Amino acid sequence: MSVPGNHVSTITMPLRWGDMDAYGHANNTTYFRFFEEARIVWLASLEIGGPEEPTGPVIIKTSATFLKELTHPATVIVKTYADKAGNTSLDTYHLLTDADSGEVYAEGYAKIVWFDRTARTSAALPDVLRTLAAR
Numbered sequence: 352m353s354v355p356g357n358h359v360s361t362i363t364m365p366l367r368w369g370d371m372d373a374y375g376h377a378n379n380t381t382y383f384r385f386f387e388e389a390r391i392v393w394l395a396s397l398e399i400g401g402p403e404e405p406t407g408p409v410i411i412k413t414s415a416t417f418l419k420e421l422t423h424p425a426t427v428i429v430k431t432y433a434d435k436a437g438n439t440s441l442d443t444y445h446l447l448t449d450a451d452s453g454e455v456y457a458e459g460y461a462k463i464v465w466f467d468r469t470a471r472t473s474a475a476l477p478d479v480l481r482t483l484a485a486r
Contacts, residue, residue, distance in 0.1 A: 355485065389429040434485045446459075
């Protein structure tokens with residue numbers, strides 16, 4: 352499976368029993384939480400956009416393609432990819448796989464816009480993100 356962009360981060364997380372729904376598999380919101388955690392960990396590792404800083408990321412669009420049912424117990428790997436960078440935005444992609452088998456559970460997407468928290472408007476994308484983005 353091919354995900355666009357440059358690979359920038361990998362995290363491993365367990366599926367919690369409480370992430371399951373009445374149908375006996377992971378609720379679809381769980382996938383978005385995995386993608387969110389992967390983005391937060393990645394951006395924190397770059398030491399940019401923290402809650403105390405004047406600028407930071409906001410998500411303006413997100414999506415997921417669910418490819419395989421995820422059931423407890425499971426440990427997942429979430430790989431994050433940085434793709435097209437604009438003046439204020441960055442396209443990111445996620446690949447969610449099983450830590451043991453490598454099977455792909457889902458693919459995700461999120462458009463990050465860099466945001467000035469005081470002016471409440473978009474801000475210039477940090478150079479470090481522009482450098483990591485696919486060309």
